[in-house]
Amino acid sequence: MFQLIITPETALADEPLCIRATGLNPFQLVTLKASLTDEKGKLFQSRAFYKADEAGNIDLEQAAALGGDYMGIHPMGLFWSLKPVNPFRRLLKQDVINSPFYIQLDLYDSLLLEDSSKVQPKASRMIERWFSGPGLQRIPIREGRVRGAFFLPPGEGPFPGIIDLFGGIGGLIEFRASLLASRGFGVLALAYFAYEDLPSSLEEIDLEYFEEAANMLMHHPKIHKTGIGVISLCKGAEIGLAMAVHLEQVTATICINGTNAIHETQCKYRDLVIKPIPHQKEYTQIHVSGAINFRHIKGDPQADVNQQSILRVEKAQGHILFIVGEKDECLNSKVYAEQAMEQLRRNGKSNGTLLSYPGAGHLIEPPYSPLCFASWNPFFSRPLLWGGDSGYHAVAQEHSWKEIQKFFRCHLTPSSSKL
Structure with a gap:
């Protein structure tokens, strides 16, 4: 039978x-x-x-x-x-x-x-x-300006604290945060536009909002006080890198397929304003599937005459892990990460690591998730192209998920409690 x-x-x-x-x-x-x-x-x-x-x-x-x-x-x-x-x-x-x-x-x-x-x-x-293990708590967050969902594992803690940021789709995306929390981290899935009473679109990156979230997380009684981590994708990775540079609370940052500069929307932190590189819309391409290929419209930060939009990664006090898919059709993410790594090297810094995956696309997610080659975005009239070959993308997701957890455990756990 x-x-x-x-x-x-x-x-x-x-x-x-x-x-x-x-x-x-x-x-x-x-x-x-x-x-x-x-x-x-x-x-x-x-x-x-x-x-x-x-x-x-x-x-x-x-x-x-x-x-x-x-x-x-x-x-x-x-x-x-x-x-x-x-x-x-x-x-x-x-x-x-x-x-x-x-x-x-x-x-x-x-x-x-x-x-x-x-x-x-x-x-x-x-x-x-x-997407959640036994005893995992989901706590809706409406504290000050901060909006999101906090996932707390069972047990006394304290746990390594992480902020989870996604990109241009907006809203609140929780599946990665809940899985990480199921592996022993305290994770805040953070919304920053198109959610509840937050702005409906991203007109400006206000780093003080993200600082407020970081402080809230660090002050939680079950989170380690030595610093927090950030895991971020796409536009979120642009913000995550800015957080690594400007916020002392952030001691470990993972940027998945992001840029090394501020694009399209300006970034503000206290008296500092970082002007963005505008989109080069004349380079927009349409894939044979009908999806928009945005890979070439971001432009090269190194070509910016004043380079005022480039994030000064050498000022980051914590560790940074860049994860890139070499068949990312949304961003030229490998080049951006390589530029950031070179910037660190030029300034005598060794706190950056680059994981580059051949055949992987833009949306590198937890393992065994299916490749999303292209999908609709609420802010565009056509689907957006993400790229990737399914088999290679699967390998990247399985390997990077292990590296993500290893990175956070290494850099967010106080040395006195490490095994």
Whole structure:
């Protein structure tokens, strides 16, 4: 009898699974299919073709996919290769506390080259992928000007404190913060526009708002007082780097596919005003998919005559980790990170590290998340191109997630309590 065996069937979304099929005929060709419906009712699917061994078994840790959405040995390939049935959808978990993503895995006894809706699977399993661990608290934040959600692990603490910033989509995005908190960090998912009573669009970067959030986090009784971390993506990484430069509370900063200068909207901190590099809209390109390619419109900060927009990374007192995808089609992020690293070197600083991933796109997220090649943004009439090749992107996400946690544990944990 055909069987699908998934271990564990309930797990955090960043945990790998063991997937096996048994009871097949020797050397039988089969299809494994994954299906997920997000909280807005949009369907994501993936499939791969496998061949049973002489005993009629398939173990995804050892068996190579022969085709479908990926090829080769990829134990979690059915997850990171999920694609939206309707294009330009990004898989984003909204409610990270009360419900998981449910993913159905189906086993078919033949190669399904076309629509499988009329074919019944021979075995099925429903698995749960959670974004919060047992005992995790989500605390809505409306303190002073600060808006967001604070995730606190169970236990007495104190915990390393982190601010989590996303980019130009605005609003409040919580899935990365809740997963990090499930790994033992106190994480503030921070909104800074298009959320509650915050400005509907980003007209100016006011670093005093982010300083207020940093102070609030550091003063929490269960957070280490020695400094906080920032994890940031895209426009958020631009802000994260500015925080590293200007805010003494920030001692460890991760910038994922960001820039090394202020672009489009000015940055203000007390009496300091950093004028932005304007977008070069004449360089906007349309990808064959119909998505906008923004990679070339940001411009090169080094070409700015006065270079007043460049962030003075050499003034950062803490450590900075730059994470870049070499197939980022939104920003020329590798060049920006290399410029920042060179700026540190020229000034005799060694507090920067660069992780560069071939084939990875813009939206580098926790492991086993599917690649989002392009998606809609509420502020544009066309979808935006993010780029990336799914297999290489998956490798980048799995590796960088481990490095992210290692970096924060190293630089946010007081030395007296380190193992």
